[in-house]
């Protein structure tokens with residue numbers, strides 16, 4: 001109940017201050033519709049809120065959040081594809097100019113996958129997460145080739161970052177994304193959030209490294 005009453009406090013503040021200050025913005029967004037230039041694929045993790053980190057306003061970001069910020073490969077005949085549906089709408093409907101895959105430190109989904117590989121429990125704890133996290137296998141394979149870090153924390157960070165790169169590759173498997181990359185109307189980006197330091201690291205496709213994004 002304490003949590004809910006704190007949410008009500010926040011809502012009261014939104015009603016009394018935030019919304020009145022943004023009333024015109026909301027009105028414009030209704031009248032003209034939304035036209036965000038950026039789509040973000042982020043994790044469900046409560047500590048990694050893109051709107052907070054990037055200090056955005058309503059209408060700025062089109063977002064899909066799933067466990068471990070994964071993009072599945074293009075599978076037109078698969079089951080229920082929430083993430084692919086969001087991508088399709090953002091790219092072909094809204095014509096966003098950027099898609100960002102935003103990963104982060106201490107990802108519970110990545111940890112669940114690694115625990116399945118390296119943990120003592122043979123029986124997976126989570127039915128749905130285990131299947132979803134199997135999307136990490138290609139990233140894990142690539143990591144194993146390059147030499148998986150021995151230390152558990154290093155290993156997790158390496159997989160979190162390799163997984164972003166794999167999701168970027170999966171984005172390119174969607175024909176409507178391929179076409180826009182070719183035409184130069186869409187750009188793909190990878191980023192990883194260091195929770196403790198409040199730092200955003202950007203993936204550089206040329207060097208394959210993650211470097212802190214300059215804020216100034």
Ligand SMILES: [Zn+2]
Pocket residue numbers: 043044045067068069104106107108109110
């Ligand atoms: Zn996560």
